[in-house]
Amino acid sequence: MDIRPGETYQFLNREVNQLITYEVIDSRLSKVKPLDQDIVSEEIEVIVSDFGLVISEKTTLSTKKGSVHWHIKKQNETGVLEITYWPKKARLWIDIHSNRRKEWNLGVIEPMANRFSREFGGRVEKISK
Numbered sequence: 001m002d003i004r005p006g007e008t009y010q011f012l013n014r015e016v017n018q019l020i021t022y023e024v025i026d027s028r029l030s031k032v033k034p035l036d037q038d039i040v041s042e043e044i045e046v047i048v049s050d051f052g053l054v055i056s057e058k059t060t061l062s063t064k065k066g067s068v069h070w071h072i073k074k075q076n077e078t079g080v081l082e083i084t085y086w087p088k089k090a091r092l093w094i095d096i097h098s099n100r101r102k103e104w105n106l107g108v109i110e111p112m113a114n115r116f117s118r119e120f121g122g123r124v125e126k127i128s129k
Helices: 005-016 034-050 103-120
Strands: 020-025 054-059 068-073 081-086 091-096 123-128
Touching: 020 103, 034 054, 034 068, 034 081, 034 103, 081 103, 091 103, 103 123
Parallel strands: none
Antiparallel strands: 020 091, 020 123, 054 068, 068 081, 081 091
């Protein structure tokens, strides 16, 4: 089969544009009482700090009512790591969008997900979309 330059680019482009997601599943987050959800958020923020990273934005996702969503950065570096905690569904995951992918966030996403699973129980599952 002959591969033309345009076809090669399209294949590589699809590969590069994948969203990288690590989710903590089967955790104890389902047992967190509503009044303790802020404690979980605070612990997530402590872990972010332990990794030497900073929170550049904290908000909620409009499509996931009641969620807490953070944009995490490394000082003086480009790239973003996104963390979402959705208490209503007892879910916690970390994302890197392809346009925000850098060496530092690729190196920290799995260790941070593993730290979350140690803290909140469960196991880590890598999901690429």
